Amino acid sequence: TVAEPPRHFLDLRDHTPAMLRGIVDLARSYQEFSRIGGRAHPRRPLDGCTLGIVLEKPSTRTRVSFEVAIRQMGGDAVVLSSRDMQLGRGETIADTARVLSRYVDALVLRTSGHDKLRELADYATVPVINGLTSRSHPVQILAEVLAFETHRGPVQGSRWAWIGDGNNVARSLIEGAAQFGYRLALATPEALPPCAETIDWARAQGARIETSHDKLEAARGADCVVTDTWVSMGDEDADRRFDLLSAFQVDERVMQAAGPDALFMHCLPAHRGEEVTDSVIDGPQSVVFDEAEARLHVQKALLAWALGGRDWVKLASL
Ligand code: CP
Ligand code: NVA
Numbered sequence: 001t002v003a004e005p006p007r008h009f010l011d012l013r014d015h016t017p018a019m020l021r022g023i024v025d026l027a028r029s030y031q032e033f034s035r036i037g038g039r040a041h042p043r044r045p046l047d048g049c050t051l052g053i054v055l056e057k058p059s060t061r062t063r064v065s066f067e068v069a070i071r072q073m074g075g076d077a078v079v080l081s082s083r084d085m086q087l088g089r090g091e092t093i094a095d096t097a098r099v100l101s102r103y104v105d106a107l108v109l110r111t112s113g114h115d116k117l118r119e120l121a122d123y124a125t126v127p128v129i130n131g132l133t134s135r136s137h138p139v140q141i142l143a144e145v146l147a148f149e150t151h152r153g154p155v156q157g158s159r160w161a162w163i164g165d166g167n168n169v170a171r172s173l174i175e176g177a178a179q180f181g182y183r184l185a186l187a188t189p190e191a192l193p194p195c196a197e198t199i200d201w202a203r204a205q206g207a208r209i210e211t212s213h214d215k216l217e218a219a220r221g222a223d224c225v226v227t228d229t230w231v232s233m234g235d236e237d238a239d240r241r242f243d244l245l246s247a248f249q250v251d252e253r254v255m256q257a258a259g260p261d262a263l264f265m266h267c268l269p270a271h272r273g274e275e276v277t278d279s280v281i282d283g284p285q286s287v288v289f290d291e292a293e294a295r296l297h298v299q300k301a302l303l304a305w306a307l308g309g310r311d312w313v314k315l316a317s318l
Helices: 017-035 061-072 093-103 114-123 138-152 168-180 196-204 215-219 238-248 252-258 288-307 312-316
Strands: 050-055 076-081 106-110 128-130 159-163 183-187 209-212 224-227 263-266
Touching: 017 138, 017 168, 017 288, 017 312, 050 061, 050 093, 061 076, 061 106, 061 288, 093 106, 093 114, 106 114, 106 288, 114 128, 128 138, 138 168, 138 224, 138 263, 138 288, 159 168, 159 215, 168 183, 168 196, 183 215, 196 209, 209 215, 215 252, 224 252, 263 288, 288 312
Parallel strands: 050 076, 050 106, 106 128, 159 183, 159 224, 183 209, 224 263
Antiparallel strands: none
8 A cells, every 4th residue: 555645734725624624623622621610632642743843033922832742632742943953054944854754743833934844745655734934823723613613603604814924824714714604804005905816716715805995895794704914924114014005903993893792813923002902802892712712622622633644533532
């Protein structure tokens, strides 16, 4: 028999809706279990597995949630800053991938370049997971879907609004619209649009996506309003971005346009008084910390999928 290729998780569009649904459903069961006091998986299904987390940029949630997730599944993690690695002084990604594959059972990479993530996946013989690139942040969207469903039930057919920069998180949110079946209205400055190719792809899958430059129009009737920082890691034009994005702050007017039942989400870290006001992020509609918690449950399900083989759901179920 030919060995199965490693199960990489680079973007939402690479997977079937059924597989992504399976991850969120398993994560939901971990979340429910944690509510009755169970954090660690009682059977430790990833006993003996080591996760390598390679960071080229800072991280709080991604790093800690993956590290804690693998431990709660019975495994262990090594966290590496690319600055401290030979990668930082010219060792190639390909060689790094081949070497790390001999030591660890899966890799998470946070990098500026999506091409670097792809190269790591091409040369690694273990699963590679996207821990954010300047192009996308797919694991974040899985957490948003879990947080939404926890509060509002099935995401299919719900209406989402993205307000702000057409950035990496927006791109994954667009892919999620196709994969999970929510409708999406994006309001961005003309000069910071969401990725047209990704919107074309999502629409071709049947996704309902609208774009505009008006935050209130996008928010009207939304079940969930999402935003993100105006200056992402690696962006060097902060002044220009502040000028372009000042009309896209999520404030009480935006949440009023959405309606009293709308949720507010943000991948965090938040820049209060910039992309979102204190009154919204600390208000009754905000679920940003549930969303952050969801990262942990999703990472566990994702690791189970990546490392658990064909019977991953059974292996990882409680
Ligand atoms: N949302 C998110 O990925 O946060 P970190 O940058 O802290 O990992
Ligand atoms: N768009 C942000 C997300 C941080 C989690 C960034 O790339 O910096």
